Amino acid sequence: MKPLSVIYWSRVCLGITAAVISGFLGLFFNLNLMNGVGIVLIFYILTNYILKRWFAGKWGEASEDLKKVFTTGIGTYFIMWIVTWILVYTITHPSG
Secondary structure, three states: OOHHHHHHHHHHHHHHHHHHHHHHHHHHHOOOHHHHHHHHHHHHHHHHHHHHHHHHHHHOOOHHHHHHHHHOOHHHHHHHHHHHHHHHHHHHOOOO
């Protein structure tokens, strides 16, 4: 598997993980959407540094490749987060 493919699919899984975390934190601490966005942004930045270190260490340091680490899968990350967060929020906050 190519390195950028690994990063892309890592972002998909991390988006789902961030949604579950922000959804359940919202259940216990009564957080709203803006708090969830803050959590997901912090989670993205932290995992970006981890992926950059892993990417640079495993495949060598190339500056243009390290810039690609930040942008690869960013849209998918946020789309997976919002879809999964909506599902988690709907399940944990039933109206009725």
